[in-house]
Amino acid sequence: MTLLEEKQLSFAEETKYATTEHHEPSGLVKWLTSTDHKVIGKSYMFTALVLMLIGGAMALIMRMQLTSQHSSLLSLQQYNELFTMHGSIMIYLFVGPFAFGGLANYVVPLQIGAPDMAFPRLNALSYWLYLGGSIIMLLGFFTASGAADFGWVAYAPLSSAVNSPGAGPDAWIAALILTGFSAIFTGVNLVTTIFYLRAPGMTMFRMPIFVWNMLVTAILILIAFPVLTSALIMLYADRHFGMHIFSVKGGGVPVLWQNLFWFWGHPEVYILALPFFGVVTEIIPAFSKKPIFGYKGMVFATLAIAALSTGVWGHHMFTTGVVLLPFFSLMSLLIAVPTGIKFFNWIATMWGGQITFTTPMLMCIGFLITFLMGGLTGMFLASPPVDFQMHDTYFVVAHFHDVIFALVLAAMGALYYWWPKMFGWYLNDKIGKIQFWVLFIGVNATVIPWYILGLHGMPRRVAVYKVGMGWHALNIAATVGADITGLSFLIFLLNIYLSWDKKVKAPSNPWDAGTLEWFTSSPPPTHNFTRIPPIRSERPVWDFNHPDAIAIAAHGQESPLANGRSPSDGSNGYAQKDTALGSPKAGTTGMDKSS
Amino acid sequence: MACYTANANSKYGNEIIEERNVERTHWNGLKHFKRAIGAGGLVALLAIVLSACNLPAFGGYKGATTQGHDTHMLYAWLVVAAIVVGGITLALILWAVFRYRKKSDAIPRQFQYHIPLEITYTVIPIIIVLIVFFFTVSVENKVDAVSSHPYVKIKVTAFQWGWNFDYPQLHIDVHGVTLQNPEMVLPTGKTARITLVSADVVHGFYVRQFNFSRYAQPGVTNVFDLTVRHSGTYQGQCTQFCGLYHAEMLFRVKSVPPAQFWAWVHQEQAAGHSKVVSQLPSPVVKVRSTNSRTKI
Numbered sequence: 001m002t003l004l005e006e007k008q009l010s011f012a013e014e015t016k017y018a019t020t021e022h023h024e025p026s027g028l029v030k031w032l033t034s035t036d037h038k039v040i041g042k043s044y045m046f047t048a049l050v051l052m053l054i055g056g057a058m059a060l061i062m063r064m065q066l067t068s069q070h071s072s073l074l075s076l077q078q079y080n081e082l083f084t085m086h087g088s089i090m091i092y093l094f095v096g097p098f099a100f101g102g103l104a105n106y107v108v109p110l111q112i113g114a115p116d117m118a119f120p121r122l123n124a125l126s127y128w129l130y131l132g133g134s135i136i137m138l139l140g141f142f143t144a145s146g147a148a149d150f151g152w153v154a155y156a157p158l159s160s161a162v163n164s165p166g167a168g169p170d171a172w173i174a175a176l177i178l179t180g181f182s183a184i185f186t187g188v189n190l191v192t193t194i195f196y197l198r199a200p201g202m203t204m205f206r207m208p209i210f211v212w213n214m215l216v217t218a219i220l221i222l223i224a225f226p227v228l229t230s231a232l233i234m235l236y237a238d239r240h241f242g243m244h245i246f247s248v249k250g251g252g253v254p255v256l257w258q259n260l261f262w263f264w265g266h267p268e269v270y271i272l273a274l275p276f277f278g279v280v281t282e283i284i285p286a287f288s289k290k291p292i293f294g295y296k297g298m299v300f301a302t303l304a305i306a307a308l309s310t311g312v313w314g315h316h317m318f319t320t321g322v323v324l325l326p327f328f329s330l331m332s333l334l335i336a337v338p339t340g341i342k343f344f345n346w347i348a349t350m351w352g353g354q355i356t357f358t359t360p361m362l363m364c365i366g367f368l369i370t371f372l373m374g375g376l377t378g379m380f381l382a383s384p385p386v387d388f389q390m391h392d393t394y395f396v397v398a399h400f401h402d403v404i405f406a407l408v409l410a411a412m413g414a415l416y417y418w419w420p421k422m423f424g425w426y427l428n429d430k431i432g433k434i435q436f437w438v439l440f441i442g443v444n445a446t447v448i449p450w451y452i453l454g455l456h457g458m459p460r461r462v463a464v465y466k467v468g469m470g471w472h473a474l475n476i477a478a479t480v481g482a483d484i485t486g487l488s489f490l491i492f493l494l495n496i497y498l499s500w501d502k503k504v505k506a507p508s509n510p511w512d513a514g515t516l517e518w519f520t521s522s523p524p525p526t527h528n529f530t531r532i533p534p535i536r537s538e539r540p541v542w543d544f545n546h547p548d549a550i551a552i553a554a555h556g557q558e559s560p561l562a563n564g565r566s567p568s569d570g571s572n573g574y575a576q577k578d579t580a581l582g583s584p585k586a587g588t589t590g591m592d593k594s595s
Numbered sequence: 596m597a598c599y600t601a602n603a604n605s606k607y608g609n610e611i612i613e614e615r616n617v618e619r620t621h622w623n624g625l626k627h628f629k630r631a632i633g634a635g636g637l638v639a640l641l642a643i644v645l646s647a648c649n650l651p652a653f654g655g656y657k658g659a660t661t662q663g664h665d666t667h668m669l670y671a672w673l674v675v676a677a678i679v680v681g682g683i684t685l686a687l688i689l690w691a692v693f694r695y696r697k698k699s700d701a702i703p704r705q706f707q708y709h710i711p712l713e714i715t716y717t718v719i720p721i722i723i724v725l726i727v728f729f730f731t732v733s734v735e736n737k738v739d740a741v742s743s744h745p746y747v748k749i750k751v752t753a754f755q756w757g758w759n760f761d762y763p764q765l766h767i768d769v770h771g772v773t774l775q776n777p778e779m780v781l782p783t784g785k786t787a788r789i790t791l792v793s794a795d796v797v798h799g800f801y802v803r804q805f806n807f808s809r810y811a812q813p814g815v816t817n818v819f820d821l822t823v824r825h826s827g828t829y830q831g832q833c834t835q836f837c838g839l840y841h842a843e844m845l846f847r848v849k850s851v852p853p854a855q856f857w858a859w860v861h862q863e864q865a866a867g868h869s870k871v872v873s874q875l876p877s878p879v880v881k882v883r884s885t886n887s888r889t890k891i
Contacts, residue, residue: 077839080836080839150836150838155797155835158796158797158836158837163795163796255812255814288695289703290703290705291705293708294707297717319799319808320815320817321810321815321817325735329731329732329735330728333731337721340716340717341716343684344687344713344716347688347691350688350695351691352703353691354696354698354700354703355695357696368688372681372685373681376681377677379676379677380670383669383673383731384735385666385731385735386666386670386731388738388809389655389663389666389670389806391799391801392801392808455655456654456803457801457803457804459832459834460836461836461842462842465842466845546702550705552706
């Protein structure tokens with residue numbers, strides 16, 4: 001109960017708190033010195049979004065190159081550098097850090113009722129390592145050799161000092177070692193925070209699904225990232241100290257790199273995806289006015305995905321001829337089962353609800369449809385013979401861009417959903433809806449031609465392609481799609497500007513959502529909470545605001561969460577008895593939703 | 596079965612009865628949901644179990660080799676399964692989205708669990724996965740099978756940036772870099788044993804009409820069979836990114852009837868395009884200027 005007691009502040013103490021907050025630094029000094037998880041989280045998200053725009057611009061330049069078979073817009077070398085850096089920025093520096101650095105940092109402590117992360121200074125170090133690593137990676141363009149040009153997977157021995165000499169590839173390796181440590185520190189921080197800083201009453205099975213997913217993501221980070229970081233150190237040693245770990249001539253094994261890389265690489269897919277599964281699992285119930293369907297099934301599905309994801313790296317190596325095909329095939333196919341459970345749970349959550357189509361909800365529906373497509377095509381690639389056909393063609397490119405674009409849709413949903421909490425004002429919903437449709441149409445217009453291109457045998461990572469193969473028109477279609485996708489992000493920037501220009505102030509709980517972050521003010525005070533409602537389910541704020549509409553366990557039975565008391569017995573619930581923190585009607589309780 | 600009791604003071608007080616009726620529909624709706632999933636799973640199961648007839652190509656190639664044709668059949672059936680599973684899921688999503696859009700301020704029934712339903716949509720995907728896995732393994736075994744008596748043996752060496760096709764028994768060696776598009780000649784209807792190696796970095800041997808690709812890797816020797824069904828010339832290309840000229844690392848496979856194949860062999864041997872010991876290609880720097888022993 002220590003946390004609760006800590007929070008039982010007298011009026012005088014609260015005023016004192018308020019005054020200290022008032023004297024905290026602001027602006028640049030605040031950004032440079034802060035260990036507040038909310039500031040670090042926002043810094044992460046801002047940095048990641050800037051990097052996404054840079055990586056996206058690279059993609060558009062590449063798409064322009066591919067509109068003709070022998071375009072001279074880019075040299076082969078420039079194209080190779082661009083697709084390497086595009087992939088590296090998007091995977092290493094945007095999607096992951098946005099999710100586990102940005103969203104998790106901001107949302108997890110608020111959702112579990114904690115004042116900050118467990119190790120605030122380590123958290124700041126994570127961000128600065130990430131920012132430093134990102135800058136070093138981009139600086140690769142300014143070296144004599146140019147940026148790294150061996151693909152974001154850096155297969156040995158193409159990434160050796162002989163085949164890819166120069167400082168650009170070294171900068172790439174150094175950058176990933178730094179961001180690798182950043183990710184590991186964030187993983188440690190998240191696990192510790194979630195295990196030790198939950199508010200009283202928040203048992204594991206009362207954590208919001210987003211927190212569950214971040215816990216599992218953090219564990220996956222701790223399993224996978226040390227492998228990547230050490231493999232990169234080995235690669236660096238190979239390049240500079242003649243270690244010959246990955247070169248045949250020195251008795252090394254080149255294919256070891258692929259094994260190590262994908263042992264990180266496939267859990268990484270779920271390190272990217274699980275946080276956004278969590279986002280969707282927060283947003284869909286909030287806008288369906290229902291609890292998440294099959295909460296426990298959702299948790300076990302997440303754990304199953306994580307467990308299976310550590311045993312499927314071989315499906316990236318089916319065509320190497322050195323992996324056991326049936327094992328990796330079965331493990332990969334089986335991931336469809338927990339993912340299917342999640343899908344049906346999301347659908348059943350909407351089933352019988354009162355759905356409002358705000359921008360976050362639309363983004364989530366867009367996520368469902370896009371991820372469905374990406375997931376189904378994943379089944380093809382999990383089947384080795386079909387993978388022999390598709391491997392390294394545009395089909396694979398289409399498949400994983402479908403998946404990543406689904407996550408981007410969810411990320412946009414997350415921004416629209418938590419924006420009022422982070423800044424205290426809304427993003428414009430009308431412009432948001434326009435952005436959704438432009439993004440959704442753009443994404444599909446990009447990937448559908450890619451699927452067909454892949455079936456027609458166009459290989460990935462080529463700047464020029466043979467005339468008469470039937471690929472030209474489809475490439476033009478994909479470029480148009482990519483441009484539409486790019487436009488949607490301009491609309492997003494415009495929305496930020498217009499919404500900032502004419503701020504519409506947001507209450508503490510604008511969406512009538514259920515998790516703890518909606519109980520505190522928007523934006524929250526430095527130490528997050530001055531009061532916390534009793535926590536009897538995964539959506540304590542909903543229970544607090546709707547004491548007569550708590551979740552039903554199963555088959556029409558009342559939920560056990562009311563300690564055996566039926567909410568219909570007229571006692572009006574547990575709120576009065578258990579609210580140690582003062583009257584629920586006073587202060588920032590989220591009751592102002594009606595205002 | 597009390598679902599939730601609206602507060603007597605609430606503005607919904609008068610609507611309790613009506614709301615309960617709505618809730619009843621929702622509950623039945625969930626049963627429909629369960630049935631829809633069950634029926635869908637059954638259709639998917641039937642679709643896969645039913646033996647192959649004339650499926651469309653679904654945008655792919657029907658496979659110019661016997662191995663590639665087996666792969667194509669698996670691909671086509673996977674498309675059928677994906678359309679069924681994806682169609683049902685998409686229909687459920689869209690139905691939920693359109694049917695349950697907000698109609699009033701009433702708070703919907705707060706149901707959270709339905710164990711039989713959850714078990715249903717766990718077990719059906721497992722069954723589908725096991726069926727897919729069964730067919731995957733049987734096709735995989737056919738594609739990866741290596742004949743004990745191949746008609747012709749070819750050693751394919753990929754290098755930065757070109758291909759070398761060596762017929763060790765016939766003392767023929769075809770060598771070509773990038774856009775020279777070297778040609779590997781095969782006898783139609785006969786089994787060719789390909790031994791695939793790399794001289795430097797990882798490359799990908801890929802012919803789109805064969806529905807097949809395999810890495811050429813330093814330190815690894817890959818062996819596979821190709822049995823071309825129809826005579827013709829097929830464009831191939833390196834698919835695994837291998838450095839600067841990866842995009843131009845082309846080759847062709849020309850399949851001709853056995854008689855013509857042997858005519859080609861004798862012609863090559865007479866023309867002196869043969870060598871006793873196949874050499875590894877020249878070092879990277881010189882490759883661009885090499886153009887001897889090229890068949891285009």
